[in-house]
Amino acid sequence: MALAQAKIDAAEARLAALSLPESTGWAQTARADALARLRAMGLPGRRDEYWKYTDPSSLTAPEAPRAALFSDPSDAPVFGEIDRLKIVFVDGIFDAEASDPLEMAGIEIERLDAAMQADIHWAKDVYGVLEARGQSPVERPLATLNTACATDGVVIRATARAEKPVNLIYLHKSESSDAILHHVVKIESGAELTVLENGPAAARFNKVMEVEVADGGAFHHIRTQGRDHERRAVTHLFARLGAESLFKSFTMTANGVMTRNEAVIEMAGDDASAHIAGAALGDGEFHHDDTVFITHDALNCESRQVFKKVLRNGATGVFQGKILVKAGAQKTDGYQISQSLLLDDDSQFYAKPELEIYADDVACSHGSTTGAIDEDALFYLRSRGVPLARAQDMLVLAFLAEAIEEIADETIADEILARLRGWLDRRHG
């Protein structure tokens, strides 16, 4: 009881430090509902099983810890070479000047605020709805806090194949910014959209993206999380997939003192496919947590989780991944792999892979490994004349390859590879 009370006190303390956004109509209902759910749940603490390997305190504290600004003039903008529609947020606030006009054939894009002011809006059926569904069987109160208090975001509806990706760019310009963004995406039947995200966003960033993919729709998501060393982030990606739909998400994280990326995916229609992958590179004070929950609730769906982490100088990696196959979800094909490459003895990786299966005709596999660079492979490369640093880099990239292969678009995959190489190069100073 004392524990539960502590969580509720934490939620109240956090809420007291926030000014709740004013809203009306459907948005007010959605927010009020979330607020009530949050007040009942409280915010997570160190003792929560779901937060066993990651200390949530800096994510739940009333005030955001300061984060020094970081910039590297030699760094070209991520995705800068890709033709895309840019939507820029500075410390969590939409920047119309820096953004492109919110217009693209086959796509409707609006600022969250505008959607919330409409009496009737398609986003009503998604905003806070997927988040609420994702609270069972495991609570995710930071996402609920987000639904209740998000101050900005975009809602995107794809009715056709988008001509170019939408790029959400998150700039960090204030050392004390505390941003809460909430995006809603709906991919209609047969439509297809790629969303790119990049940037640190704020000193502390709480972001939710809810993605509803209708039958036969396709959603691609590629993000890089900013290199700011001191930034903190908790993100939730909620997705519900219709029949024969496709969902692909890839995240690259380099640096950042604290990152928790949760993904909650519901395979709701038959023959759908969901792939989620991550490549995290941690050096020094770096804590990176991927927490994934995939529920199979339809026939003949495929899901794939591929998470790789390269850690050095005391960096910490966490992976919690679950595949839940409900009764009746026959012919499920579930795959999960989480691996870490430890470049020294100071770094650590915690993995908690889980399978829970209530159907009898399924194929599910999971594996997790932790290891160092293969010395035999390293010697083999060097014996052919490849210098040590280069040989190590080749093996690190080889280790990450299975995750990067999850990016369908070759140009974007090349961009991610270039970023990874950049990180490796800087490592050699």
Place this chain on the structure above:
Amino acid sequence: MLEIKNLHVKLEEEDKQILKGVNLTVEAGRVHAIMGPNGSGKSTLSYVLSGRDGYEVTEGAATLNGEDLLGMEPEARAAAGVFLAFQYPVEIPGVGNMTFLRTAVNAQRKARGQEELSAGDFLKLVREKAKDLKIDAEMLKRPVNVGFSGGEKKRNEILQMAMLEPKLCILDETDSGLDVDAMKLVADGVNALRDANRGFLVITHYQRLLNHIKPDVVHIMADGRIIKTGGPELALEVEKNGYADILAEVA
């Protein structure tokens, strides 16, 4: 070209002496074979020459054209011209064979102050050399040695050797695991590289390979030493009588 003098080597982690005073000179243009029972130290010699970790040289020296090899990093030895065809080529998932070859060739060229090969020139060269070894495009695309049969791995070693054009070629049991046809391919690949400026150290267990790669000198190694040196006829003698007679003779 290669001069090994009184080389003593022990394991770094254990107090176990493996090479106990090896003396050997390989002249440019010549093929030296080393034969010997399992465990006599042949692979260890090849690893120590190419710079693998885990061994400690306690006495002696090895030089290539007067340069001290033993103090150099493995990649520097490679650039200086040492090449080891591994007894057990290493599988490297995630690294494409072609990328690997190109990185290696250009790293060596760079280390020697030569210009890097363009993608086009490199491709042309690889295709040509791969064809001679019956290595198809598919094999070049795959990750290094992953899913290769024993024979494919050995042919891949020879392809690397042909691309890197080393001064000293060390072949460690390149014949093991090869059928007659593959052995012929490999031997042809090696023979094509024979020239007046290149030396070979061919380690083998059997005389078989030496029918195809004719050695100038044959050494017998046992218990970390070269115990007998002779001409090609020494290999035939081993083939006929095994090592027992020779071991008894020197004991």
